[in-house]
Amino acid sequence: MCGLGYESDGDPKENSCHPRLSGSAKLLIGVTVGIFSTVVVLLATWLTSKHKELKAKKRELEALERKNGSEELQNVKTLTLFTKEELDKITDDYSSPLGHGGFGKVHKGILPDKTEVAVKASIKVTEYTRDEFVREVGIQSRMMHRNILRLLGCCLRVDVPLLVYEYAAKGSLEDILHGKENQQLEPLTLRSRLDIAIGSGQGLAYMHSYTENGIQHADVKPGNILLDRGLIPKISDFGLSKIFMAGKDYTMNVIGCLPYMDPVYKETGRLTPKSDVYSFGVVLLELISRKPVGYGESSLVKQFKRVYEQDKSGRVLFDKDIATEEDIPILDEIGRLAMECLEEKVEERPAMVSVASALVMLKDSWGKQ
Numbered sequence: 208m209c210g211l212g213y214e215s216d217g218d219p220k221e222n223s224c225h226p227r228l229s230g231s232a233k234l235l236i237g238v239t240v241g242i243f244s245t246v247v248v249l250l251a252t253w254l255t256s257k258h259k260e261l262k263a264k265k266r267e268l269e270a271l272e273r274k275n276g277s278e279e280l281q282n283v284k285t286l287t288l289f290t291k292e293e294l295d296k297i298t299d300d301y302s303s304p305l306g307h308g309g310f311g312k313v314h315k316g317i318l319p320d321k322t323e324v325a326v327k328a329s330i331k332v333t334e335y336t337r338d339e340f341v342r343e344v345g346i347q348s349r350m351m352h353r354n355i356l357r358l359l360g361c362c363l364r365v366d367v368p369l370l371v372y373e374y375a376a377k378g379s380l381e382d383i384l385h386g387k388e389n390q391q392l393e394p395l396t397l398r399s400r401l402d403i404a405i406g407s408g409q410g411l412a413y414m415h416s417y418t419e420n421g422i423q424h425a426d427v428k429p430g431n432i433l434l435d436r437g438l439i440p441k442i443s444d445f446g447l448s449k450i451f452m453a454g455k456d457y458t459m460n461v462i463g464c465l466p467y468m469d470p471v472y473k474e475t476g477r478l479t480p481k482s483d484v485y486s487f488g489v490v491l492l493e494l495i496s497r498k499p500v501g502y503g504e505s506s507l508v509k510q511f512k513r514v515y516e517q518d519k520s521g522r523v524l525f526d527k528d529i530a531t532e533e534d535i536p537i538l539d540e541i542g543r544l545a546m547e548c549l550e551e552k553v554e555e556r557p558a559m560v561s562v563a564s565a566l567v568m569l570k571d572s573w574g575k576q
Contacts, residue, residue: 268364275332275363276341286348287360287371294362294369298326311367315374323374324359331367335402342370347445354410356433356443370574375433375441380490381406383438384497392497397529397537399493400494401570403440404541407432408563411441411487415480415559423478427486428467429493466500466508471553471575481553483555484562488548495545497526508549515546541566 280286289297297316305313311328318324332340347358362369377383380403386392405407415421424431431444456525465473467489469482489500492507500507507524515521521542522535544565550556557565 240534270364271365274334274337275368276337276344277363279341280344280361280363283345283348285351286344286358289360289362289369289371290366291362294326294371297324297371301326316371323376323544325374326374327370327372329361329368343445344370346417346422350414352410352413354406354440354442355413357440367539369509372443373441374435375443376436377434377438379430380432380434380440381429382549384493385499394528395497397534398570399438400529401541401566401573403432403434403438404491404494405563405566405570406440406558407442407490408487408566410440412482412558412560412563414442421480423480424466424483424486425478426467427483428464428488429490430464432490440564466502466506469552469553477553479553480559481556484548484559487559487562491541491545491548492521492524495521495526495529495541496524497528511542512549515542533576534573537569540569544569574575 221283277288294316295301297318298314301312301314303315305315305325307313313327316324316326323401329344330336338369344358344361348360351357356375357373358370359373360371362371383393383395401544411424411427414424424445426444426469427442428574431442433441433443435441467486469478471485472478472482489508492511493500494496496507498507501510503509511521511524514523520535520539522530522538525535525538544562547555547557548562
């Protein structure tokens with residue numbers, strides 16, 4: 208009887224045993240086994256390396272999350288934490304840019320439930336700005352008012368955090384008032400302008416009363432008032448917003464858009480909710496005149512003050528599209544309210560809640576007429 212792997216051509220007692228496979232076949236098998244073993248070893252090595260790489264990447268992303276405040280923000284129930292992969296899908300790989308925000312491009316996205324959103328870059332978070340970033344994101348996400356652009360969520364597993372806001376289909380009030388390049392101005396009725404003024408004022412008043420000491424926007428201007436499809440205004444861009452601390456309302460870093468800036472803040476660094484009131488007064492002038500704010504002696508504020516002091520009316524500056532004879536009185540009242548907001552002395556300016564209430568009463572009286 209032949210041993211394992213051997214055979215004979217007849218009776219093993221009469222015929223010698225010989226290998227079942229030829230030498231070349233055995234060589235081929237040996238080479239095949241050797242190659243297979245090498246592939247297995249290489250594959251195992253690659254998989255081990257890939258596993259280590261993925262673990263290192265995961266640790267890196269987790270470190271980014273912690274650096275950007277995930278441990279604190281994951282407890283904010285009004286805030287959704289998105290992964291980068293989710294935002295890539297929501298924005299269709301950032302294929303629909305909406306414009307530029309304060310720190311980078313803004314892109315349109317659509318959530319799984321078909322809600323339209325805007326995704327924008329935030330500030331780069333460092334160990335020195337982390338606490339402030341966490342606090343401001345937490346406050347923004349908890350502010351629930353129809354005239355405050357709602358922060359829905361954020362992505363922290365990136366170098367620069369991405370913020371997800373509700374979408375404002377009509378763009379900014381600046382675009383509506385003054386138009387975009389090569390685009391004709393769309394009509395804007397006095398009623399629409401009053402509603403925009405009222406909504407914006409109520410949004411700011413809500414901010415000023417949100418905490419015990421209030422929150423200042425610090426950069427109120429038409430570019431930071433967004434409008435949805437129904438022209439409902441949404442106060443946006445809280446990059447300069449500050450929680451007002453009594454007795455600590457001065458800053459060495461005066462930042463903002465100069466034509467809208469409270470001169471007291473600009474000259475002294477004193478920032479209060481009344482600084483927003485001043486800026487809102489400039490916005491009111493733009494709403495009734497539809498003229499750009501300008502700079503220096505030719506600025507809209509300087510022009511309107513000169514006309515108002517001389518004629519007790521700003522009618523020569525009112526937008527001709529809304530300055531009908533029967534509506535001149537209501538426009539004058541709005542102009543007078545704007546002048547109160549633009550008072551040089553901070554203490555003589557009305558509070559934002561009073562401004563919003565006055566606008567509501569003006570609209571009611573105008574409606575009755």
